[in-house]
Amino acid sequence: MQERTRPVTINDIAAATGVAASTVSRALTKPGRVSAATRERIEAAARELNYIPNTQARALTSGHTQTIAVLVSDVTNPFYFGIIRGTHQALKAAGYAQLLIDSEDSAEVETQMLHRMRQSLDGAILAASRLPERALSLLAAEIPLVTINRNVRGVQSVMIDTPNGIAQAVEHLASLGHHDLIYVSGPERSWPNEARWRAMRTAAAKHGLQVRRVGPFAGSRPSGTAAADAVVNTRATACVVFNDLLAIGMLSRLAERGVRVPGDLSIVGCDDIFGADFCHPPLTTLTAPIGQAGRVAVAMLLSRLKGPTPPDAVRRTVVLPTHLTVRESTGPAPIPAPS
Amino acid sequence: MQERTRPVTINDIAAATGVAASTVSRALTKPGRVSAATRERIEAAARELNYIPNTQARALTSGHTQTIAVLVSDVTNPFYFGIIRGTHQALKAAGYAQLLIDSEDSAEVETQMLHRMRQSLDGAILAASRLPERALSLLAAEIPLVTINRNVRGVQSVMIDTPNGIAQAVEHLASLGHHDLIYVSGPERSWPNEARWRAMRTAAAKHGLQVRRVGPFAGSRPSGTAAADAVVNTRATACVVFNDLLAIGMLSRLAERGVRVPGDLSIVGCDDIFGADFCHPPLTTLTAPIGQAGRVAVAMLLSRLKGPTPPDAVRRTVVLPTHLTVRESTGPAPIPAPS
DNA sequence: AATCTCGTGGCAACCGTTTGCCATCATTTG
DNA sequence: CAAATGATGGCAAACGGTTGCCACGAGATT
Incomplete structure (x- = not known):
């Protein structure tokens, strides 16, 4: 029915209460700066008129946009779901908006985006940055940054152990x-x-075990085929896989080839992503506190935005523990067939 | 090394080229409005100085923020991954930023967020809105909206068939x-x-089959337990499940109870989410073009933002086809045991 | 030759909010 | 009782662009 109405501004409130706009602004943002009486009148009027501050205008003078970017290298990778969820929760609780950016696994896109948006951002969280160390330091000078699983001097980070x-x-x-x-x-x-x-390598050495490496492979399901084939060729009896996605891909290929898991080959994944518990067989994996990583990253970033970088009060790096979740993709080593 | 430098503004360019700021603005946004010669000089200077327009300032006057919100009811639901990916791609290609919002399955949060951010948004895409029809219409009057899988009069939508x-x-x-x-x-x-x-119901009637319904259940994995138990009680031989997430949850429970799939019970899911192909057994499901849905939704929204609502040139509702993907969770009906 | 157009660029107001500075007034202090 | 202090509110200038309006000059029209 009604026309798209012009939003209520502080001027409307000022007019309604008979004070200056600046007083309204202060009443709403610097509670101590005006008398309790007028503040209440103003707050009442604001509620009454259903006032919503204009973020853009605010950002223009204050320089703060109340927006944090979260960069992932691929939005469809389930590993990031947990992170996105964690950051989202924490940011929302703090009144920040979350801008999701997919860097498409490209360092260039990553820099570009961050650079172009830096005026619209208060900070950024880099989950799995592809940037070289130098570029990362440079960027960190431009805009407050917290990385996840990436340790670079002078850049705050959350490490999953x-x-x-x-x-x-x-x-x-x-x-x-x-x-x-x-x-x-x-x-x-x-x-x-x-x-x-x-x-x-160090762990294997400690137990006197032999360990080799195959790859590199992309940390994605399709690469599992090649990875599985490579592993089978080695005639090893157990493997640890870079991440669950790749491990799940391998599982499919191994089933196809008739290699039994864990009968012929034991597999350990990393991350414990969505799906690791219901693939076949359910994956023994290193459970990472992904959601927590996101939340902690936000906490670090925000605490830095508040206090103007108390040199050491803000911890530079937080390490989050992981643990092994044993499911059904690992089992006793097969008895070697007499050759 | 260097201090955090003040970003380059339109005035810097004006000073550098000896024209007025307004001319710079026009050269950069209304190509036809200035002479080719000055435009080139200005563009050169802009490149030279590495000028990046300030989005906030632009939004203040123009009213356009180049930002679109994508609302999902739960960021961790894999169904939305595809949508998020699709919208993200399309938005990025069009130079828009994507603001991800999790409505936490709450109609209230949904309205609140949308209402509060409406000045910072050019539009929103609602994937699975929980809002009642009336509220949705109201909201659509406030801010350009496209819904996915939700059909309300006067609101553009993408329907997955x-x-x-x-x-x-x-x-x-x-x-x-x-x-x-x-x-x-x-x-x-x-x-x-x-x-x-x-x-x-209509499909079953057409084939002369009996069909009942159990539930309601939440469309999540944990609910699968109750759902599986409910289905087993009915002694039916096949079921279609609201979505894959729930179906996967059922699969776990059924395995636990020793019910064979598809030997004792055939299962069809909906959506074909991540994981539907590698759960055990791989799920026969209705494959939905989720990514496409996201892309189409963006296209509809943007076309409306451009042309000022050409009444019918913009299609109101787009229906996207689905198809059945047969995997291993469906099989022949069991021969009834002689009672 | 006088006028009309059109292309081009500048001036200045404005978008909504924040903030430095000043004026006012009440209160405390010497 | 005069002066210093502090609390409170207003004025106006930003912030970085956009845009309506006007001015100027060149080419086209009559």
Whole structure:
């Protein structure tokens, strides 16, 4: 029925209460700055008129947009769902909006987007950045940044301690009698991938086990085919896989080839994403506190936006623990067939 | 090294080229309005200085924020991944930013958020709105809206034609010799849920099959337990389930109870979400073009934002076809045990 | 040759809010 | 009782663009 009405502004409130616009502004944003009496009158009027502050105008002077970008390298990767959920919750609770950006696995898109939007953002959370270290530092000087699973000097970060979990996984496999392990590598330039591989080697060494690596593979389901084939060729009896997505892809291929899991081959994934518990067989995996990672990242970012960077009060890096969740994709090492 | 530099403004460019700021503005936004020569000079300077227009300031006068909100009822529901991906792609291509909002399945949050942000948005896409029809119409008057899977007079929408797919599913089950069908119902107030149930009844009637309904259940994995138990009680031989998430939940419970799928019970899901192909057994399901739905929704919204609502040139409702993807959760009806 | 057009660019107001500075008045202090 | 102090509110200038209106000059028209 009614025309699209012009939104209520502070001027309308000022007119309604007979004070200046500046007083309205202060009453609404700096509670102590005006007398309690007038503040109440103004607040009443604001409620009455159903006033909603204009974010754009606010941002223009204050420089704060109340918006945080969350960058993921691929929105369809279930690993990020948890993160997105976590950041979303925390941001919403703090009154911030979440701008979701898919960097399409491209460092260029990542920089471009961040650079172009920097005036519209108060900060950004980088889940799995593909950026080289130098570019990341540079960017961090332009806009407040928190990375997830990426450790760069001078940039706050939340690290998921998968390496430590890897040790648990290797222990688990060792106790099942496996001697010959494979690490199925993810993308070469992925930071967590390298960390996992290093952890795997040290853990294997500690238990006196042999460990090799195949790959690199993309951390996606389709790559599972090639990965599975590669692993089968090695004749190893157990493997730890870069992430669950890849592991699930492998599962399909192995079923196709008639390789029994865990009868012939035990598999450990990483992350415990959606699906890891209902694939077949359910995946033994390193459960990562993904949602928490998102929430913590937001907390770090926001605390920095509030206090003007108290040098050390803000912790630079937070490490979140992981643990091994044993399901059905791991089992005793097969008795070697007499050759 | 360098201080956080003040961003380049239109005035800087004006100063650099010796023209007025207004001319710069026009050169950059209304190409025909200035002479080619000056425009080129200005563009060169803009490139040179690495000028990035300030979105907030632009929005203030123009009223356009180049931002579209995408509302989902639960970010962690894999059904929305596809939609989010689709909208994201399309929006990015058109130079819009995507603001992701989780309505937490609450009509109240939905209205609140939309209302509060309406000044910061050019429009919104509602994937699975929980809003009553009236509220939706009202909201549509406030801010350009496109709904997905929700048909309300006067509101543009993208409909996924699952009902038609249901007919295919019933046909499939009929051909496998099933006579006694169950529809496992989703949330009561869900629009698509009702549509699916209606389609199921007419399809069953057409084939002379018996069909009942159990539920309502939440469209989530945990609800699968109760749903599975309910279905087993009915002694039906086949069921169509509101969505894949619920179906996958049922699968787990059925395995636990020793009910074989499809040996004892055939199951058809809806949506073909991530995971439907690798659960156990892989789910026969109605494949919905989810990503496309997101893209189409964006296209509809943007075309309306451009042309000032050419009454009919903009189609009001677009229907997207679905098809049945047969995997391994459906099979021949069991031979009834002699009682 | 005088006028009409049109293309081009500048001026200045405006979008809604924030904020530095000043004026006012009441209260406290010496 | 005069002066200093502090609390409170108004004025006006930003913030970075956009846009209506006007002015100027060149080419076209009569």
